[in-house]
């Protein structure tokens with residue numbers, strides 16, 4: 001297993017962005033060349049898609065899914081693949097697992113439909129490692145809503161979904177981690193920021209060590 005493409009996943013407010021930034025700083029301090037990015041919104045096209053995705057009212061489920069897939073297709077071709085090709089470690093805030101969790105489990109959309117579209121969008125590119133920040137949905141939403149309040153913003157369209165939607169998303173990530181135990185590593189995100197980062201260091205170090213054993 002290579003360890004160059006790492007994704008961060010989890011429910012709203014799980015700490016993905018905070019941990020991704022800490023992980024990037026740490027990897028850079030070890031001498032790795034790192035690029036950070038996110039979905040939706042990792043390219044110029046994607047920034048427009050992100051606004052439509054988070055801000056539209058009355059968005060149809062299939063339209064929502066295809067916006068996400070258009071974002072991903074552009075992101076993979078324009079940013080992720082070239083960065084990997086240049087030898088960067090790419091840390092990405094959300095990727096395909098979010099679609100299976102939110103649109104699959106949350107919205108109840110057809111799994112096969114998502115898989116087929118995702119295969120087209122990613123051209124088969126899967127993460128080498130996925131860090132699943134496992135946090136109780138209610139706690140995550142509390143954190144996310146506090147953050148929105150501090151920034152004097154109302155939560156986005158997804159954050160405002162009803163609690164049962166978010167619970168389904170949480171179940172989705174749990175089931176995905178069972179389905180892909182080699183790739184998806186669970187991180188206990190209930191502890192403080194430093195302790196969560198320490199867990200991530202251990203998992204990423206193990207992944208990097210495995211890679212160097214194979215080269």
Ligand SMILES: Nc1ncnc2c1ncn2[C@@H]1O[C@H](COP(=O)(O)OP(=O)(O)O)[C@@H](O)[C@H]1O
Nearest residue numbers: 012013014015016017018143144147191192193
């Ligand atoms: N381990 C933690 N304990 C308490 N608060 C945290 C922790 N990690 C992040 N936060 C806070 O929770 C909020 C959401 O964190 P963020 O990293 O943006 O999560 P996400 O990207 O998963 O939505 C922020 O205000 C952040 O400072």
Ligand SMILES: Cc1cn([C@H]2C[C@H](O)[C@@H](COP(=O)(O)OP(=O)(O)O)O2)c(=O)[nH]c1=O
Nearest residue numbers: 011012013039040068094095098099102158
């Ligand atoms: C990538 C992706 C994101 N999303 C949602 C999850 C988030 O609510 C939103 C992205 O917002 P973002 O601010 O990146 O999430 P967070 O606040 O958790 O860091 O998009 C999907 O529904 N499906 C997807 O495939």
